[in-house]
Amino acid sequence: MTSLVVPMSALGDAVSWLGDLSHWQGQNGIPILTYQILKLSFLALVIAAAIALPIALWLGHVGRGGALAINITNVGRAIPIYALMVVLAVGPLGLGQRVTVIALVLFGIPPIVTNTYVGVRGVDRDTVEAARGMGLTAWQVLWRVEVPLAFLLIMTGLRLAAVQILATATLGAYFLAGGLGFLIYDGFSRQDQAELVSGAFLVAALALLVEGLFELLQRRLDPVRRTDRAGGVSVPRV
Amino acid sequence: MGPLASDCLVRNTWVCPKYVRTRSSDLTAALTQHVELTTVSVLIGLAVALPLAVVARRLRLSSLLLGTATVVYTVPSLALFSLLVPFTGLSSTTVVIGLVLYSLTILLRNVLAGLDGVAADVREAARGMGFGRTRLLLRVELPLALPTIMAGLRVATVSTVALTTIGFLVGSGGLGNLIQDGLQSNFKAEVLTASVLCVLLAVVADLLLLVVQRVLTPWARSQS
Numbered sequence: 153m154t155s156l157v158v159p160m161s162a163l164g165d166a167v168s169w170l171g172d173l174s175h176w177q178g179q180n181g182i183p184i185l186t187y188q189i190l191k192l193s194f195l196a197l198v199i200a201a202a203i204a205l206p207i208a209l210w211l212g213h214v215g216r217g218g219a220l221a222i223n224i225t226n227v228g229r230a231i232p233i234y235a236l237m238v239v240l241a242v243g244p245l246g247l248g249q250r251v252t253v254i255a256l257v258l259f260g261i262p263p264i265v266t267n268t269y270v271g272v273r274g275v276d277r278d279t280v281e282a283a284r285g286m287g288l289t290a291w292q293v294l295w296r297v298e299v300p301l302a303f304l305l306i307m308t309g310l311r312l313a314a315v316q317i318l319a320t321a322t323l324g325a326y327f328l329a330g331g332l333g334f335l336i337y338d339g340f341s342r343q344d345q346a347e348l349v350s351g352a353f354l355v356a357a358l359a360l361l362v363e364g365l366f367e368l369l370q371r372r373l374d375p376v377r378r379t380d381r382a383g384g385v386s387v388p389r390v
Numbered sequence: 391m392g393p394l395a396s397d398c399l400v401r402n403t404w405v406c407p408k409y410v411r412t413r414s415s416d417l418t419a420a421l422t423q424h425v426e427l428t429t430v431s432v433l434i435g436l437a438v439a440l441p442l443a444v445v446a447r448r449l450r451l452s453s454l455l456l457g458t459a460t461v462v463y464t465v466p467s468l469a470l471f472s473l474l475v476p477f478t479g480l481s482s483t484t485v486v487i488g489l490v491l492y493s494l495t496i497l498l499r500n501v502l503a504g505l506d507g508v509a510a511d512v513r514e515a516a517r518g519m520g521f522g523r524t525r526l527l528l529r530v531e532l533p534l535a536l537p538t539i540m541a542g543l544r545v546a547t548v549s550t551v552a553l554t555t556i557g558f559l560v561g562s563g564g565l566g567n568l569i570q571d572g573l574q575s576n577f578k579a580e581v582l583t584a585s586v587l588c589v590l591l592a593v594v595a596d597l598l599l600l601v602v603q604r605v606l607t608p609w610a611r612s613q614s
Binding site for chain 1: 404460461464465466467468469470472473475476477545548549551552553555556558559565566569570572573576577578581582584585588589592593596
């Protein structure tokens with residue numbers, strides 16, 4: 153019985169922890185910690201996109217570097233984020249926001265590069281040829297044909313990067329970079345289970361919110377009207 | 391000066407053979423735990439993913455299952471492990487459950503994609519030859535889906551090796567424990583040695599699975 157009772161009371165403790173107004177105020181209050189992690193993640197996503205998008209669009213457009221564009225994701229998967237952050241922190245960067253932002257950018261780049269490349273390469277070659285035949289310049293082919301048709305995969309790359317970056321930003325608390333991960337860090341070090349579970353719940357909710365927001369943007373901003381939507385949900389006919 | 395100055399442990403250098411020599415039992419223990427956590431998690435993930443995918447396809451619930459798996463995958467590992475603490479405490483069980491949930495997501499996606507990729511006329515031919523549902527699944531669909539399933543297994547394994555390090559949170563992170571200790575004591579050799587071992591482990595596991603894939607699917611070799 154106890155194994156069932158303990159989690160239930162943990163849930164109750166977390167709810168009352170979240171309901172305590174003092175946890176919503178001050179430097180380590182929930183609003184400031186949320187603002188910190190969002191600011192850090194947004195900054196990293198913008199830098200990662202500014203680096204990854206031009207490279208991947210260009211590689212996809214000229215059709216070169218496919219192995220590089222695909223393998224960067226495989227390599228990124230094999231490197232433990234936490235290990236890299238510790239190496240950077242013990243090494244030249246020290247603790248703080250710098251090491252966190254650099255790790256966030258590094259791990260945000262691979263999904264953007266791979267998905268954007270695959271998206272642009274996946275555009276029907278006949279369509280590209282037709283656009284060229286109509287006299288469009290290389291630049292126009294990229295912006296008016298390839299990018300709109302690859303839009304869904306480009307957005308998928310950005311969404312995966314955003315979720316990845318947010319997850320890594322949570323780890324930033326262990327490198328004194330603040331953010332919502334602080335509640336998990338502090339909860340563990342003070343053995344305060346209510347704080348720990350509350351922090352974990354807030355982090356999970358924020359990640360799902362960001363994921364949902366990107367799904368919405370992906371649908372709303374799609375410049376192409378598609379009959380068959382990649383990744384769409386097919387409803388079974390009964 | 392003298393012998394102390396040339397001691398890499400004293401100078402706190404990144405590469406230190408003396409560290410590897412004197413702490414080899416720590417390193418072996420951490421590596422063993424890392425391999426165990428990863429293997430157990432991926433195997434449980436596979437054992438759950440295969441039947442779950444088959445049942446979901448029969449009930450036409452594949453997209454619902456994939457949607458649920460994506461939600462789990464979106465939750466950051468730090469949060470997932472923490473949310474399990476009230477249930478399983480500071481134990482390796484917490485890490486294994488978390489890692490199973492992540493590997494399950496990757497495996498489910500690939501098992502479903504592999505089964506969906508079987509051509510309809512192949513299925514028809516098998517049915518025409520009198521194959522029942524189960525024989526069709528075991529003798530035709532699963533073998534044809536094997537390359538996709540193995541690709542998923544490789545991705546899941548490599549990701550799990552990396553993710554196991556986060557288990558340091560609850561004291562069961564394999565090499566992650568050493569990395570965490572190295573951060574707290576500012577011990578460069580410990581951090582780098584454990585990190586490199588972790589990456590090597592991922593590469594070795596990936597190559598091993600590639601060999602297994604080649605052996606299991608001899609027919610795919612000539613095609614790709």
